[in-house]
Amino acid sequence: MPSDPPGFELPLRLLLGFRVLIDELHAELARQGHPDLRPMHGFVLQAIMRGGDTAVELGRTLGVSKQAAGKTIETLERLGYVERASDPRDTRRKIVRLTAHGTDSLVRSERVFDELRARWAEVIGPERLRELEADLRKVTPPDIFRLDVPGWFGAQ
Amino acid sequence: MPSDPPGFELPLRLLLGFRVLIDELHAELARQGHPDLRPMHGFVLQAIMRGGDTAVELGRTLGVSKQAAGKTIETLERLGYVERASDPRDTRRKIVRLTAHGTDSLVRSERVFDELRARWAEVIGPERLRELEADLRKVTPPDIFRLDVPGWFGAQ
């Protein structure tokens, strides 16, 4: 019967696994024409895509203030990933939309993530990888996109 | 044959798993007399314990500047987790040591981590948990304590 590792290894491995995937994603994205994209931007663009958001809504989704969300949007606008348009029904609102460049980054991210996942499947076996994902689903909260980690990555 | 989930779920689950464990650890530590301890401090204390460190060495271990490491040490000193002493063989160096309070926090962390791991084992099964850890070991770098994530947590 194999002995159990110390309990602190588990969280570290989870963090390292996350870091490895994210670092490799952005290394590959940089090669594919998106050198300025930072880890947090991926989440922001995802959040914008699923529901044409405003700064306030985006802030709520990401768990930051509307001002912080506004600054992030400004950065992404400057980098050419999003654009803002006035809402004709409510002239207060400024709707944020992905540009072609922004959509391209998400399409490529999706492809790279699939490739990285395939590489893991080669290392540990496809069945084991599916089990790993299924197990993690059992011990983590169901809603994926609510991470509210203001300072975890460096945005803008 | 089960279909594979999209590749982006894997990193998110890893991150969420990490967050769940760390959040629960610190909630429990707060109950056990360590309400001021922040996630990053655990890593710092660990790094200090394995080798009586100085600010420079600690900075190298954690991947931050020596000034940043010095500030973190200062904070931990103010909170009563570490103390500084001069090195008699090299009067330039100020060696950082854990206080009893600091050691206590690590002992409790270890225990809580083991308990959290046991809870995961109840949910997904002890054998699956061991396999999960073994699989993660195959796809992550071997050296655990080199994470250099300056802004990931909020220290001090």
Added chain:
DNA sequence: ACTGTACGGACAATGGCGTTGACCATCTTA
């Protein structure tokens, strides 16, 4: 033994990125 270089530590200035507070314009509702 002495001098030049390396190294540990601290102080200062700067910058990124989040926060709160305040304000204006617009929409909604009583």
Added chain:
DNA sequence: TAAGATGGTCAACGCCATTGTCCGTACAGT
């Protein structure tokens, strides 16, 4: 129509990292 709620922006502040600079000590080559 008046009152309150909501979206956006500006300003000030705080935290925490950075780089640059300086001082004192240790060590190595001559």
